[in-house]
Amino acid sequence: xxxxxxxxxxxxxxxxxVYGQAPAKVASAGNKDWSMPRTxxxxxxxxxxxxxxxxxxxxxxxxxxxxxFYTPEEAAxxxxxxxxxxxxWDRLGSQAPVHYDMSQYGLDVSLVKVAFTRRTSLIVGPEGxxxxxxxxxxxxRADQAAQRRGHEFDxxxxxxxxxxxxxxxxxxxxxxxxxYNSNLQIVQGGGFVAIMQEMIHDTRLIPIGAQPxxxxxxxxxxxxxxxxxxxxxxxxDTTNFTNRTNLFGSTENLHVVxxxxxxxxxxILYEFTMDDPATWTxxxxxxxxxxxxxxxxFEYACHEGNLGMPNTLSGARAAEEAAKKGAK
Amino acid sequence: xxxxxxxxxxxxxxxxxxxxxxxxxHHAFAAEFDVNRPIKLRGTVTKMDWINPHSxxxxxxxxxxxxxxxxxxxxxxxxxxxxxxxxxxxxPGGSEIVIDGYQAKDGSNRxxxxxxxxxxxxxxxxxxxxxxxxxESDK
Numbered sequence: 032x033x034x035x036x037x038x039x040x041x042x043x044x045x046x047x048x049v050y051g052q053a054p055a056k057v058a059s060a061g062n063k064d065w066s067m068p069r070t071x072x073x074x075x076x077x078x079x080x081x082x083x084x085x086x087x088x089x090x091x092x093x094x095x096x097x098x099x100f101y102t103p104e105e106a107a108x109x110x111x112x113x114x115x116x117x118x119x120w121d122r123l124g125s126q127a128p129v130h131y132d133m134s135q136y137g138l139d140v141s142l143v144k145v146a147f148t149r150r151t152s153l154i155v156g157p158e159g160x161x162x163x164x165x166x167x168x169x170x171x172r173a174d175q176a177a178q179r180r181g182h183e184f185d186x187x188x189x190x191x192x193x194x195x196x197x198x199x200x201x202x203x204x205x206x207x208x209x210x211y212n213s214n215l216q217i218v219q220g221g222g223f224v225a226i227m228q229e230m231i232h233d234t235r236l237i238p239i240g241a242q243p244x245x246x247x248x249x250x251x252x253x254x255x256x257x258x259x260x261x262x263x264x265x266x267x268d269t270t271n272f273t274n275r276t277n278l279f280g281s282t283e284n285l286h287v288v289x290x291x292x293x294x295x296x297x298x299i300l301y302e303f304t305m306d307d308p309a310t311w312t313x314x315x316x317x318x319x320x321x322x323x324x325x326x327x328x329f330e331y332a333c334h335e336g337n338l339g340m341p342n343t344l345s346g347a348r349a350a351e352e353a354a355k356k357g358a359k
Numbered sequence: 360x361x362x363x364x365x366x367x368x369x370x371x372x373x374x375x376x377x378x379x380x381x382x383x384x385h386h387a388f389a390a391e392f393d394v395n396r397p398i399k400l401r402g403t404v405t406k407m408d409w410i411n412p413h414s415x416x417x418x419x420x421x422x423x424x425x426x427x428x429x430x431x432x433x434x435x436x437x438x439x440x441x442x443x444x445x446x447x448x449x450x451p452g453g454s455e456i457v458i459d460g461y462q463a464k465d466g467s468n469r470x471x472x473x474x475x476x477x478x479x480x481x482x483x484x485x486x487x488x489x490x491x492x493x494x495e496s497d498k
Contacts, residue, residue: 212439336410338469345467346391347464
């Protein structure tokens with residue numbers, strides 16, 4: 032498993048990357064001998080283990096303007112640079128050197144299988160960036176920051192959901208690359224598609240069919256997903272988020288549509304569209320490949336030994352005590 | 360500072376900014392550990408907790424006065440370590456290790472291990488075949 036899941040930085044370059052492409056170009060991608068694997072119901076068989084680890088930023092670097100795709104040569108150079116020249120330490124900027132030796136702990140993206148794409152950003156279109164916030168959203172964000180200021184460490188409830196092991200922002204919808212353990216498993220059958228994310232162990236159970244979303248007073252951390260097939264594409268429509276599920280600044284009225292299209296034996300093209308008129312001036316769409324890996328994924332029982340929370344709170348209490356003594 | 364412990368402190372050399380919880384870390388590093396309290400510990404492993412979200416290595420550290428103090432050192436995600444080929448048996452009790460890291464902010468005998476090595480200099484977890492493309496720890 033180690034052999035397949037992990038590849039040393041330079042070794043990885045020997046692999047032939049499968050570049051996810053725009054849907055219009057998908058038909059010609061991949062192996063011509065390949066035919067769509069199907070379940071007993073006749074739908075594409077998406078089952079297996081996948082990774083969405085990526086070296087492509089969500090938002091396009093401004094200097095690239097409207098350039099949506101690299102050429103194959105540019106993409107190869109970009110990926111080499113991101114994997115080898117520019118390690119996780121560089122990517123993380125000033126935060127990095129104080130924490131782990133990333134390569135020692137397996138936290139560098141050069142250590143894992145990566146889902147490559149020729150896209151310059153995961154967000155599609157000429158802008159390649161999250162649209163501007165609405166005035167309402169800017170005010171909301173400022174109000175929340177003001178409320179939080181000075182109370183960040185008062186109690187466990189004041190810490191972010193991720194630190195509390197409730198949900199991680201990568202889980203989906205929309206599913207975005209996690210920094211490590213960026214792996215998931217898809218299982219189909221009995222009128223459902225199940226997606227289990229290694230980070231942080233949640234399973235999304237998606238009913239397939241025409242059932243409507245539940246009433247608006249039913250709210251879930253990861254929303255309420257409903258799936259259907261459009262040809263060979265699985266479409267998952269999710270609403271009914273909680274008012275504390277904040278994804279890129281979203282509100283409880285966030286509406287996410289995901290599309291899963293298998294394009295070759297080892298690649299699913301994954302696309303999502305985010306719409307929340309209370310947050311963004313227009314909807315936005317991103318696209319990234321999922322690349323097949325050998326399983327299994329492991330349990331990530333996030334809270335079983337979560338000493339981070341007591342350490343953080345006791346650190347804050349110690350800092351308060353020290354400040355009191357200093358003031359005397 | 361604490362006596363009886365090989366605890367090296369250095370002045371804060373650089374400004375560190377923690378505006379948001381970094382997406383790659385489980386927790387806020389600056390809230391939990393103190394960048395102004397770097398530690399260098401040499402000791403023997405008493406046990407390793409193979410738990411999420413972080414592994415923890417327990418290590419007995421003997422000070423110049425002969426007093427032994429048990430420290431807990433935070434390591435990476437067990438899932439990642441397992442994929443690197445590091446197993447529960449890879450760090451037996453009694454192993455001598457050297458830790459460079461930072462102490463917990465509350466002043467307790469806990470810390471984060473930035474680089475952990477065996478006594479002979481090999482890096483723990485990856486050993487001599489470290490696939491880190493550029494050996495970032497030497498930066």
